[in-house]
Amino acid sequence: MSPNKQHEEENRETAGAETGYDEISSPSAHVPSEVNELFAPENSGRHLTNLLTDLGERNLYDAAVQCNRCGYCETSCPTYMLTGRETISARGRNQFMRMLLEGKARDSAAAAESLSTCLLCGACTSACYAKVPTPDIVLEGRRTLDGYGDNFFARAAVKTLLDAPALFGFWLKLAYLVKMTGLPRLAAKMGLYDFIGMPGLADAEGAVNKVPLRFAAEILRRDPALRPGGKTAANWAYFAACGPNYLLTEVALATVRVLRRHAGEGIFIENQCCGLLAHNYGRLEDAREFARRNILRYEELKAVFGDFPLVADCASCAAFMKSYEQLFTGDEVWRPRAKAFAAAVRDILELIPAESLSHAEPARLEAAGRITYHDSCRAAHGQGIRKEPRAALRKLAGKRYTELPESDWCCGGAGAFAFTQPELSARVLDRKLRNIASVQANTVVVGSTSCLVQINAGLKAAYPSAKAVHYSVLLDSLTSEGAKLPADNAKINL
């Protein structure tokens, strides 16, 4: 049947139905994998078999089907608000995936624009009463779109990061050197920024003018106080997320200082990448491998120290690690271990109780100016963290803290989004910057690497009287004996 004919058929069929109810699909005839070869059994390992939704464990189809199309998520979807197109909206993406699974749409490539414009911010899930996990569902569609991350760069980067982190570090430093010579475009072409989830770096030249030639892990490893060896107790373990580790070492060091000051002595876990990159690039099996290694490392330490919180300082990583169980739903051995691991993960944003803080010295606050808080998507929507950081900031800054309008509107950084969708990303960012300017903030506190880079790049160009600062860095500067918030914004970035 020609596509045209098909249209007619469908239209006639619907119009002719007694009441217009859709009776085209029947459940028994649409076991998804039988219908759409994209989700054929040989690809089953490359897709999450089941999603852990708010309503319980569901297969992909059932998770998507839970959306009853009420549309209440639409106004929370940044890309819908900017484009006004159902195609570029949460409900649209969800419905397309459903139709793909039902075989009504044949090819995920048809919805390439729809699926690739999703920020994965999760605002839709927060707005949804059934908490339909649209970002997870979109990711399953994207995996097929990206050929399961089989292209050369994605494979090379993930594999290097996985099997030869030292080599990865070497390449990265090389890229940084190239950048320092003023050839950042070349660095971008080498694809290296992509690997750390910040391809936008190549464009955000203004914001990135200093890169670390010693990674956080290298510094922390040398700190005897952080070594597990010889210790019997640890109040916390620091998990160095890739952003703070490879790029924003200041953040990692600040987090460790804050932890020591407020939670006592702890250890550095010497972790691997959390696996989010591999996961989002479509390389699910690699993501599982990252997860397994981190779980093993955690279990080793747990055997010695008992329970301890595993603290990460990038909301994206923390949120992903909290969802490790979802990677192993079909794996009886690893599932409970992943669950136990996930239960130990804490975002630094939620860790420091406001009661343990007191109002900061006026001089320190002076440097920060008017402080506001941006909800990083993976903190607010991914982990439900909203109250804790606000309470801490209010306690520290008092009246100098002010609420940011639409604080959980995505900044448009969203990992690789700023790179793959520069135009849309800029428009998403623009609204964020306007809101920052509307409260005349000077310091925008964020909880994830991507937000930090993205917002700072935007502020530098459009509203230079404000700067984005990682939560740990601000906490450190307001509470420590020596450290003060550096006046030069750039130093915080890199």
Place this chain on the structure above:
Amino acid sequence: MFKHDRIKDILPELGAIAGPENVHTDEAEILMYSYDAGMARARPEAVVTVTAAAQVAPLLKLLYKAGIPFLPRLAGTNLSGGTIPLKGGVILNLSRLKKIRQIDTGARLALVEPGVVNLELQRALEPFGFFYAPDPASQKVSTIGGNIGENAGGPLCLKYGVTSDNVEKLEVVTPEGDVKTWSYKDPGPDLMSLMVGSEGTLGVVTHAWLKILPIPRHIKTASAAFTSLDDAMRAVTRVIGDGIVPRALEAMDRVSLDAALNGKTSPFPAGTEAVLIIELDGADAVKVKRDLEDVEKICAANACAAFKVAADEAERELLWAARKGAYPAMARLAPDVLVEDGVVPRPRLPEALKETREILSKYKLTAGLLFHAGDGNLHPNMIFDRRDIQEVKRVKKAGYEILKSCIKLGGTISGEHGIGVEKRVAMNWLYGRDELDFFRRIKAAFDPADLANPDKILPVAADARAEAAPESLADRAALSPQARALVDELRLRARSGERTAVTGLGTRLKADRIMQGAKSLDLRSLASRAVIDRENLTVRAEAGLELEELRRQLKDAGLNLELPDLKGSVGGLIAAKVFPDLRELLLGLEIVTADGTLLELGGRTVKNVAGYDAVKLFCGSMGAYGVILGATFAVSAGARRAQAAYQEPAAWDAFEPDDYHRRLKKALDPRNLLNPWLYRGENTP
């Protein structure tokens, strides 16, 4: 004919008007515009995202020339399949038209584009101390354009009226591409109100002037928990019947409440089966307080288990979040939900409830019951999984039976969600052939090529009558012998082609206006005693009854018609439209057309969006579209509200027909038999 080709032919022109990047014909776009929040599905052939209101007219001209159907669409939260393109064609996506162009607190008007989200408008008005009354539960996403298309209600419409009561003026692009600006206050038949609730079948709204109101100084919100839903309904009837006018009076049953609470601890006592949310407002704190005490007493007298006044804004918001979240929260219980939208006269709510429950249990369905109780508007939210064909069939059948039970109880099939495609067939049960034919004439007058959202609202051939049509008005005892005599007289005149001057009591119409050769039709005889429904707070009066007499009869019953002191007859008041805000009280009309056909339009419920709002069309019709035999009004109990002095406009008949007035005249009275001087020209010999 291949549908694709017809789009291909005009693609360059579509692109030239809207920008090529805003015209989509790819599979993904087509699929993602094939659904809305209802159950129906159909694919468009192209989606055009409109980026400026001025693009709409050239687009419609182009589509008219090419003979391609179109459908304006906004957030797509429609619950009756109204935004499904049954005949393919082009979707006009108006979501990007979301500018609030003007907020004029002096004139109490806001000028907005159709894509403005209802809640965004509320937020924009708040700093000025104003609000826009219609507040559908979907207000977080639904747009003003969509609200106008469906004639949306919401909790506050109990006191402040539905969308059609809150629109001042509309800029409309007709299906042929003409741009019109119509206000309900314009002399002549009210074309603006006809557009409200027309679901995009008569044209596309491109700008709307909305009435805005000052936020009342005092607002009190209370919740009342009952161990029986019936007790709650009885309390509702008492509250309204006692003349208390809450700004909202909402009810939800246990299933809805549990879904909305979503595992949170219920603030209501154990065993709660129903909760009422009662909100009162006003400028006078003492009166609000007194009313609230009265409401509490009434609730207590009806076995209320717990009555609690919200202590602060946070508690108040919590109550409303539970109420407004009750429908979307059903998504937690099952993948699909069908929301029914029946209306019954308020005192019949307990019966409607009983029947609804029987139907639900007969079909073994779970539903959360939500009521705009003060309006008699029921929303059973039936949950199901559309992958289960058998269950879908049961839900469908149950939905229809609920609608039939509403009709039987003197109500209607849609209070605020529209007819769309899903309730098309139910129009057959509500209306007789003559009324449906009348609606079809209206549609044809506006959209002769049948391009604007085709096959919506009115039953098509496939929606065959499953049973006998409702008893027509002529067969009902309601018509007085005098009325019957008048109808017979008109039929005789129609047969002989004699022209008629509908003169009513002759209060306003000047004798020199009457055209020679038009025989006068005196309505003085149509003055039987008004039929007062004390419980439902409605009155039906014949057209020849003097307003003063009507007022007297109402007063004897302790009721008021909240109108300024106007002279003349009931029919004259409506036909002359000397007080345009009459629209807020007028619920139903009985009409006899030029050829003697009897029509019963509207009804006895305060909410009714089944079919075109022809009741308002007759406001200002000056007798030329049909003769008003009787009218039903909403009345109030208790003390009459103070009425501002009202000066009747001297030039009430300064009426120059718009070409759409003429088209309607041609459709409704093709031989120009009634008050022929008003439509001189082509029809006049």
